[in-house]
Amino acid sequence: MKRSVWVIIWVGLGVALFAAGVLSYYASSSPDGLEKVAEDHGFIENAADSANATLPTADYSIAGVENERLSVGLAGIIGVAVMALVAFGMFWLLARGKKPSDEQASTHVDA
Amino acid sequence: MHVQTMHIPDGFINGPVSLVAMVIAALGIVICLRGARKQLDERTAPMAGLVAVFIFAMQMLNFPVAAGTSGHLLGGALAAILVGPYAGALAVSVVILVQGLLFADGGLSAIGLNIINMGLVTAVVGWFVFRWTIRAIGVSKPKVFFAAFLAGLIAVPVSSLAFVLEYAIGGTGTIGWPTVMVAMTGVHILIGIGEGLITALTVAAVFLARPDLVYGVRDLLPKQVLVVEPAKGVA
Known part of the structure; x- marks a missing residue:
């Protein structure tokens, strides 16, 4: 008996929510690879703020939420929710009406 | 405290190169949309959705790599192995779009650069490294683990070389690209x-x-319904 795809989907979504909502607070705050190289080699000042920097969700924190753990966690959960809507929606549209190939194949063999 | 993961911001790469990158990224996405339509079906589509969500979440988890430096998952290799190179590149591209549009992570003018480097390049490199490796050594639990490790390991420095190329053509910094290349690759x-x-x-x-849900090994798994006789007859 095969494990259902949906078991994997729900477990994966649970891990994603936990990572973005809880673990993100403990992420390293050091500059990442590109940022460090830009700092070391004098072109970090060329970086301009994103035109979206004034969004209430900018920089993975929620404007007005003082508690940092809550702020980044909320941003992570919002991000996971938005990502789920966009990604599941897009891939569902792309695959609509297409049956798995091995089901087609097995039907073919039976016939 | 948590600091945002930083993709290429506005201002590192000049306008013309950023614009050309946006056109190339858009073309790449169109190719991936067509390819993903062919490779996905109703069973694998939810996996592709999950992979995109998972990569978004994991990209929030910067891990320390050296004194005062961190890194985060790019995800293209992972996505390509699990759902195929086309859907995989699409998944990472969606992550980068949402990060740029909703969380101001990565410059809006640099979105094409970021999609090329982190979405397209890592998916393509990760896919080929994984496939070549797994074909050479065969399919088993440790071998799949090893091939996937190799795919991620190689995809990231190659992705950083894509940035170096963009910097060499349109970088706004005064430091020469060879220096940037050594630092970025390292x-x-x-x-x-x-x-x-x-x-x-x-x-x-x-x-x-579910080994059959790993796109990169699906065609290499032993068939569950074996039709041995006709195959012998053909041979």
Whole structure:
């Protein structure tokens, strides 16, 4: 008996929510690879703020939420929710009406 | 405290090169949309959705790689191995779009650059490294783990070389590109180790549960319904 795809989907979504909502607070705050190289080699000042920097969700924190753990966690959960809507929606549209190939194949063999 | 993961911001690469990158990224996405339509079906589509969500979440988890430096998952290799190179590149591209539009992570003018480097390049490199490796050594739990590790490990420094190329053509910094190349490659080999581990652990977990859901090994698994006689007849 095969494990259902949906078991994997729900477990994966649970891990994603936990990572973005809880673990993100403990992420390293050091500059990442590109940022460090830009700092070391004098072109970090060329970086301009994103035109979206004034969004209430900018920089993975929620404007007005003082508690940092809550702020980044909320941003992570919002991000996971938005990502789920966009990604599941897009891939569902792309695959609509297409049956798995091995089901087609097995039907073919039976016939 | 948590600091945002930083993709290429506005201002590192000049306008014309950023614009050309946007056109190339758009073309790449169109190709991926067509390819993904062919490769996905109603069973694998939810996996592609999950992979995109998972990569978004994991990109929030910067891990330390050296004194005062961190890295995070790029995810293209992971996505390509699990759902195929086209859907995989699309998944990472969606992550980068949402990050740029909703969280101001990565410049809006640099979105094409970021999609090329982190979405397209890592998916393509990760896919080929994984496929060549797994074809050479065969399919088993440790071999899938190893091939996935190698794919992540190599995809990240190659992605950083894509940035170096963009910097060499349109960088606004005054420092020469060879210096940037040495620095970028060095730190991204370290980040690649983290990428390789996350890629290998995730692919191995899916492989243990449902090997047929790992797109990169699907055609190499023993068939469940064997039709031996006609095959012998043909041979």
